[in-house]
Amino acid sequence: MFIDRAKIYIKAGDGGDGCTSFYTEKYVPNGGPDGGDGGDGGNVVIKVNDNATSLSEFRFGKHYRAENGGNGSGKNRHGKNGQDLVLYVPRGTVVRDADSNGIIADMYYSDDQVTVLRGGIGGKGNARFKSSRRQAPGFSQKGEPVKERAVVLELKTIADVGLVGLPNAGKSTLLAALTRANPKIASYPFTTLSPNLGVCYTDDFSFTVADIPGLIEGAADGAGLGHKFLRHIDRTRLIIHVVDISTYEDAIADYSTVNDELFKYNPELKNVPQIIALNKIDCAQPDNIARFRNAVSGEIYEISGATHSGLAALIRAAEKTLKTLPPPSPIEFEPFRYEEIDPNSFEICRADDGAFVLSGALIEKLARTVVLDDRDSFMYFQRRLEVGGVTKSLKKAGIKSGDIVRILDTEFTYEE
Ligand SMILES: Nc1nc2c(ncn2[C@@H]2O[C@H](COP(=O)(O)OP(=O)(O)OP(=O)(O)O)[C@@H](O)[C@H]2O)c(=O)[nH]1
Ligand SMILES: [Mg+2]
Incomplete structure (x- = not known):
């Protein structure tokens, strides 16, 4: 079946977790931290496949996932990076975010490719948290989780x-x-149920x-x-x-x-040159032809x-007009991008019970590192809040000793 529009769900891979581990060997009782980092999750990439002519392999509502990053392990072993997921679409596919309808990409050229979703970053192993004051960090960082998104693929020939x-x-x-195309031909209406493409060659020119x-x-x-197929006319430079x-x-x-019908669907099609x-x-009845020529002005073959x-003359006319037209170009748009959020951004607001609620990219990143009952981990977390400017902002917001600070689903008491 020919499908030229599909809503699908895509998700990049989550980052793998960092590992907490200590080097152990016979006769080496207190080896240092050797927990490796988690691998990064795979990206979701969309690429053009010139041989594809339909979106039929994308069944409506199907979920597609890139591979998650592997977890880190002892002996400083880095988790495996997740494989990218590559989705191949026909040339002319427009990719949109399903919620906002924002255009992510117009897959216009044969070699177009776009990374639609980035995989999550792998968490750091405990070996990375070692410092002169913290010789044996008993904590590591979880991998960055990423969200699933809904996108609409729409083929515009x-x-x-x-x-x-x-x-x-x-x-x-x-x-x-x-x-050389070989479409189905029959003496009844609606024989053709999907657009067919072919290439017409002249001595020194060709057109699709x-x-x-x-x-x-x-x-x-x-x-x-219906209008299901009208969108395939939008991107033709000349109408026969x-x-x-x-x-x-x-x-x-x-x-x-x-x-x-053409102009009702898209008034701009009036600007597309037409050859009749x-x-x-x-x-044909000669009268019919004469009557048509009398009634309709335009280039008629x-x-x-x-x-x-009469085909040779028609082809020459098409060639002549095409040569006067500007080269074809993709849609002009402000690309929509997921998660162009500053990784160091954060927000403070007050809950009804007076607690200071922290949120934002920086907080989420740090929260993957806190193990509240691990003193080292908590100290690391506090230090990061200071460096990231969160503590200063909390003070500005009027925090005092004894107030509650809430982060995602954990809370702690603020002490000066
Ligand atoms: N005599 C004659 N018959 C033609 C000519 N062109 C097409 N036909 C016939 O007209 C019928 C319809 O042709 P198609 O090419 O399938 O028409 P279409 O416009 O693609 O039709 P749909 O796909 O249904 O929209 C077929 O029986 C063809 O053989 C022609 O130049 N002369
Ligand atoms: Mg047909």
């Missing part, structure tokens, strides 16, 4: 030329005639062509295959509007219907996808 038209107009037949599923009246409001001129029905009305391809001239008549 990138092509030089988009073929649009009513169902059955002959778009897929034309794609097959212009390129996308066959967009048929549009009908009301498509912009969801009729037929395929009109079936063989029918006795009104080709002029067909033409306006499709344009109305009157198709199926092999079985008479073609037959079936007999290939």
Whole structure:
């Protein structure tokens, strides 16, 4: 099944825990601390796979995780760093944060890659907390935990030329005639259920062509295959509007219907140049063609996808227009980033019971190191609060001896 939109959950790896350990050997009763650091968690990376054309491997609501960092161990053994998780998406995939809808990346070029989530930092082993005053630290640091996030992947096909038209107009037949693509062709509407891509080569030029599923009246409001596929037209530089001129029905009305839906969906599509391809001239009434030409102004080519008549002129026209257009470019946006928080930031607020509540990145980092009943650990923690400016801020906030300080789910009494 063709899927061009998927909401998935991604999580980088948590940092591994640092280890508390002391060197022991026969005849060496009091070896120093030798607890190793935890490994870093793996990142979540998104990369372009040029061969992919759909997001179908991303099932809606699926959870994807990078590997956690391994825990450190004795003899200063560092925990293993977690493997990155690499998700491959087709070119043209726009990645958004599901909550804010902010754009994280537009995977526009073949070699695009973006690290969406960073893995947690491994905790430090107790060997790292050794100092001249603290010879045998009995504590280590836990690994940094990271959050799971929801992102929406949305494929917006990138092509030089988009073929649009009513169902059955002959778009897929034309794609097959212009390129080596091999789309399904049949004499009933809605044969094409997903955009097909092909490359059209001329002597010294080539351009990509996308066959967009048929549009009908009301498509912009969801009729037929609806607006589901309209977004694949947004990023085409030139539209070839395929009109079936063989029918006795009104080709002029067909033409306006499709344009109305396009412009209703996105008024900016009015600025995309359009070439009209009157198709199926092999079985058209000459009157029909003349009437169309009288009623519609624009660049019109008479073609037959079936007999290939008129295709050379159409290709030349497309080439000529494309050469005048600015090169294609990704969406312009202010990239959304997770966790661009200063690791040394903290906040102090007062709880209803008067306690001073500490929170923020610095506090969370330190909290991974405190073992409240370990005197060394607690002293280390206090020292860090001082160095980080927290103690000073607490004093400014009016703290006095005997007041309660609360951190996450632990609390202690403040002493001058
Ligand atoms: N006689 C004639 N028949 C054509 C021509 N082009 C396409 N057809 C026929 O028209 C029918 C529809 O062609 P498709 O290429 O599947 O049309 P489409 O626009 O892709 O249709 P959807 O995918 O349903 O939107 C098929 O039976 C084709 O063989 C043409 O130039 N001349
Ligand atoms: Mg088709």
